[in-house]
Amino acid sequence: MLQRILLPSVISFLIVIFLTGFSPAQESREDILEDASVLTLQSALARGIQYNLDLQVEELNIPISEENLIVEKAEFDPAIEMGISSMEERTPTASAFSSEDFDLYRETGGDIGIRKKFRFGLESQMSFKTSRSMNNSSVDALRPQYRNVLLLDFTQPLLKNFGTEVNTANLRMSQNLVQQTASEYMDRAQRIGEEIELVYYDLAEAQAVFRYRIESRELARDLLQGNREKFKAGVVPITEVQQAETSVASRDEEVILARQQMEIVANRLRDLLGIRPESPLYKEPFVTENIPGTDQTFPDFVQTLATALEKRPDIQRQHMQIANQDIKLEYYDNQRLPRLDLEATLGANGLSGPDRPTSFADFSASSTQVGSYEDSLSRMSDADGYEWYAGLRLSYPWGNRAAEARYRRAGLEKRQAVYGLKRLQETIEKECKNSLVTVKRSLERVSVAERFEELARTTLKQEMERFKEGLSDTFRVLDFQDDLIGAHIRKTEALVDFNQGLANLYRAIGINLERFNIIAATSQKKLIDAEEQ
Template identity: 30%
Template sequence: MPIVPKVFMLVIGLGLSIHPIYLILSRRLLMGLISKYKHWVVVVGIASVFSVLQWSDQALAQDTGKLRTAVDETRQHELPSMLQLSLKESIMLALENNLDVKVDKLNKDVRLTDIVFELAKFDPTIEANVNHQQRAFPLNSTIDPITFQETEETPLSQVSGQNFGVELQKRLQTGTDIEVEIENERTDLLFFNQSPGGRLDPEYRSNVNFSIAQPLLRNFGIDINKTFINVAKNNMAIEEHIFEGELMELVEDVTSTYWDLVLSIELLKVEQESLRAAQSLLEHNRAQVKAGVLPSIEILVAEADVASREEDVLVMAQDIEDDEDELRRLLNLPNMPLIEKLTVIPVDLPRLTTDQISLQDAIETAFRKRPDIKERKRDLTNRGLEVNHAKNQLLPDLSLEGGMGLFGLGGDFKDDFAGLRNNDSFHYQAGLVLSVPLGNRSAKSTYNKRRIEAETALLTLKNLELDITVEVKKALREINTDLKRIKVAQLSTKLAQRKAMEEEQRYKAGLSTSHDVLMFQRDLAEAQGREIEAIIDFNKALVYAQHVLGTILEDADITMA
């Protein structure tokens, strides 16, 4: 390649990829070089563009990496890596943030709208109308209705009018229908484009009417007409009982998960202590083998046991993370997404005692306080209301109806309403209206359906009472059993500790083997684990009993809003 093209490529390449050096060259020289070496310009330009793009991608990648690092550092700075929680704090956080609780609150609001919907059936209704009409039609006569003389033209009648009316309707909770109507009408009448004599023109007519209808058999009485309002109110109460039950279940879930986490942490401590004991024995065996006191097989036995206990530690560490995630799911901590690592440290200690309660008192408490039995009783009340309403619909429809009205007439609006005040023109009426559906199969089938539903609700309540009795007995048995388990497990742990210590002394004296020492160490770890499990099971049995008796919210100092 000639020298000039090489120099030219270098200049152009530097100019495009690093800095516009070519601007310092004279314009004539630059244009001449470009004209002479066109193909080199193209090649160098393409190469320079690729160079610039590559440099830009590298810079962008570096900036993106820095940005991600900054975001990660910020998130790590904002989110705590450790969170200490008491049981009370855990319950309060769950009640505040749990999504199931928020859904149940919305369901309560839906039931409130049902009450408003039923009350709205007794809202007054107002209706207004305004209209204009005009008619022109020939009369079937050749006699002029004004002059009473025969005419060659066909008489033409023209009528125009305006009407305005207001009507107010209202149904009372006694079943009474009330209606008030006010109407005003203006009429203009022309014959042959002339106003007829002997009458008002224009003519104003007004009337005020009041009517009332009271059912005497079907739909009679406040209780019947408020049936579905009371049903809606009971449904609202049922939804509150359901909400209370959901809160109780959430509190039990949070409490049980909290104690599960405590159990996993304590079991991890036991496994770690067991691992340290096995490692200590391994180091001792290595020293003894090196000194020629023990055979090399003792090292292999100890190493195998250390590996097994390391596996146990890993499994327990996983259980802790699982329990942490479950607790965090229930709490739904704000600004702490589950995807982030967070160590939850429970600070409360489990209980070891409880107050005694008799079986009869426990069952009576459960029947009185459990929300599910309150819910079933409310539902049974609803079924009774619907049966009474359906039974009322079997009756004939007999209504007492009455009404009265006043009329006014004048040549203008003022005279028209003056006639209303004089009470000279009026009307009234009163009577009975009877309607009897032949067969009445629709009402009969509805009544039978409601009666069966009421019987079903009663049986459901009785069955729930049996279930509650069984659950209460089971809960009290679990508490008593776990208390006994704790005492037995504590004794077992003490004996296992003594056995392990004595076996270690025998081993040091050359009267035992590594296998025997490791076996007794495992027995001790298992005894300690059973003791911890018994204590945690006892605390979980306590919260289960509180749930079964319906006192769990009260015991946690939680009041229904």
Template identity: 25%
Template sequence: MHKFFYYSLLALIIVGCTPYGSPKEEVQPVQEYREELTEDYVERVNNKYKEPEKKQKPQQKQQQVDIKPNRDSLVDIHKLWWYKKMHSEESKKAPVTLKDLYVKTLNHSNQVKVFSDIPIIRSTGIQEAEGEFDPVIYAEGGYNRVNEPVGNVLKTGDDNDFKENELYFEAGIKKKFSPGTEVQVSEKLQRIQNNSEFTDPNPQSIATLSVSIIQPLLRGAGIEYNESLYRLAKIDSKIAKKEFKRQLETHLLEVTRAYWALYLAQASLTLRREMVKNIEDINREIKQRSELDALQSEIYHTESALAFHRARIIRAETVVKNSRDRLLTLINDPQYIYDSDTLVLGDIPFTKWNDIELKKSLLQSMRNRPELEQAYLQIRASTIRLNMTKNELLPILDGIVEFAFTGLRAENDMGGAIGDQFAGGDPGARFGFRFEYPIWNRKARARHTRRQVEKRQLINQFKTTMENVLFEVKVSIREVETTYQEFLARQKAFVAAQKEINALKNRRVLETVLQGNKGVSSFLQALLQSQNNYLETQFQLVKSMIDYNLAITNLKRSEGTFLSFENIETVIEEDENGLPMWRTVINSYEDKYTSK
């Protein structure tokens, strides 16, 4: 009988591991999903953006050249007065670069801490799914009293009422295994005393050791089905990590924008202060010429311009403060809470042109964008859920095997009863099955249909995401090219405005030599107008340079290379309450666009 018990258990486990039902869709590794889903897009990119042939028609060759921005820079930005003033050694006692701010953001930003908790929360689902297979210890005890009339003298003898007192205690352990097998081992102890003449011994102690095995044969059978929740939890954890990467990129991109917005605000303030000095000089000179050739209206005009630009300085100072506070809000570094003025920008804007290949950028985005990684994993998870519903379409058919070892002693000899469990002959046994199947099975069919539609939806959603990613890359590259062309055009406008001022100053000297002091005020008015134009061209020049740097950063984000994720190390630590938390560290940072 003991051998039969082991053979029965082995047979049920083997049957439970056997895949039943309709063929399941293969759950491919993520890499295979990526290659399969992106195959058409990679082929389309490779065919559309082929390397130009050696022999090419003149018109096509001209078009190929035209899409490249003009690289001839008219102005050396690093030699302009405002640039030197902003980046002089006196104003950069403790400068911080964008990389420094990234590190500070990762260490202190509350928003980053919110993002970093997402993978921790999702990873608990893995442990929760593993908990389905944890052993369960249980115990139950109580007292039963029976007092009921009987209609059969063989039950009690002479008494018309059957009276029984029972004390019982049952404890055991049960566990579910990967094939779906449920095993339960329990020990039940009873002390029974009644008024039946046929109970012997009376009172009596009973000990029963039972082993129960239930093995699903159709629905719920197999390792693949029963470990599906665990595999889904692992996929969900990976999706959370990709989501963390996407949100972290978005936040650091906001830090980058705030950084350059502050740079632009400080440059604008520097330019406007210099403009006020120039207008003050003109206003002072016009007032001095009030008795020579300057009209009262010209004096009022210069005073109005001076008041206007002084008011603009007030606004510019507010913009600087707001931009600085916006940047510090994204970082949350306690170093700047009480002394935000110590934040001094140290990065130098990038002004050179680096060749950008559209084909290379498109292929990089397919490999690196976290949104696409999430889409791959979601489709993989949908396949697992679809296979689960295919299994749930099957009827419930469970095989049941149960064995019991019983010992009996008189009075309160419970120890002897426990020993008699194994001293007797073969154990008692029960073999059976349980079958259940809804007539129309509409619930399972509806779930199966829903999972099929969901997978189709996710595939279409992936295609939509892919199209949007490719669109973003194209727009980002065009924006880089456009902003650089604008930067070069702003240089031309700046050079022309500078030449205009120099020409007016030279003309004034000439007119002074030819006509003496007469007519100088008109040149001062013209110089005032050119100063306004000169200020605007310088501001637009700085803005176009900042726009170019932001366009480069946005291109890296659209390519999925803004964060070199392999250089971001996440270490799981414990907070002050002993809860797990992620600490994110940048090991190294290489900017392929601005490293030269």
């Protein structure tokens, strides 16, 4: 009889010992957060702005736009042209004044000139040409001949392409594009900053959940240890031990899952911060700061929207887009006019060469232009020979359909840009409203979660007192432990949602980096430089 009573108890005890001794070993370093270095949110944002590869790609658009601006400015740079040449021509002749069967002509010369387009539309060119020529003409009294010519050519549009505003349209649009690119960089920096802040708080939440899961498991282990002692004393049945053992195993899994989530989020943050294999933070664990509380202030909707419409870089970029469309519309309006150009040419030339007397029918003569090469230059400077030309040239396409179509297209594109601005303003208003809703409702959730947490703590404490007196069981205690841990996690989630709502709000306003005294210096500098140009 005694044997039948003791045998099941001994077997149950051996089962408990077996399960305890051969349960899967936990990692020896589950306190991985204890010795980890602290990464502050401000440090994370500063590092992300500096090392994030997506942002570095965006930043390169700034110098690219500046090079495009230089290209447009170079259109008004003077250009030097020069050349040298040599030629010979041998042409059969039937002239009765020629003693030979061929006319021979050789010339060696060069030219140099400078041309420039002015911003008000004038196109000018000054050129100097010099040559030395020889021929076998029987009537030319100079051999060789030195000829020098100085020319000034001007073309001034009077209707189409007239005026500084028209001729600098591309230049002004390129200047605006530099500012647009800087605004795009700032917008990208703010959005990456927002993403970093959101993931940072995700990591803070994951680390907090990991700690709570460890705390939950330790509560189950303490309960298991107490149940074992009570079982040895014959106070509780083996089912109480088995219930606690099952809970410990379940909470072991929850710890592993929480750690998995924490490591995944940490890797996301490393990617955003540009933490690469050579960085100490690549393999070493790090922890976030304590999650900020609910004592943070934030602006109301009116102030939020007013600041956003003033400071958001994307709305500044859209204003620049409309300004560019205005420039295009003005330019294409001018292109509808007829092309009427005033053309003018002024020139001076000089001629000289060694004397070669000619004779014809017992009559001989010499040239009055006998002299050296220097004499040709002197006669040119004295304008012994000159030329001038002035005229008007009119050009107008039949129907002018292309110019009219371009003007209408520019008008439609401006309407698109205006609609885009209005849509962006609506989007900003929606983002501000939704962010404020998230912040305010998260505050309410934190308040409720704190009450629930306090109630869960009190209830668990009372249930543990009843358990010690034998008035409760393991199942109920474990259930109340789960309620307390769940209350901790719910409060953490609400607090994280509150801080993430603030991150969304300040990004929607356009001051999320400024809030942490972080300025995307490259973008600001380029924006200022573009405004000065």
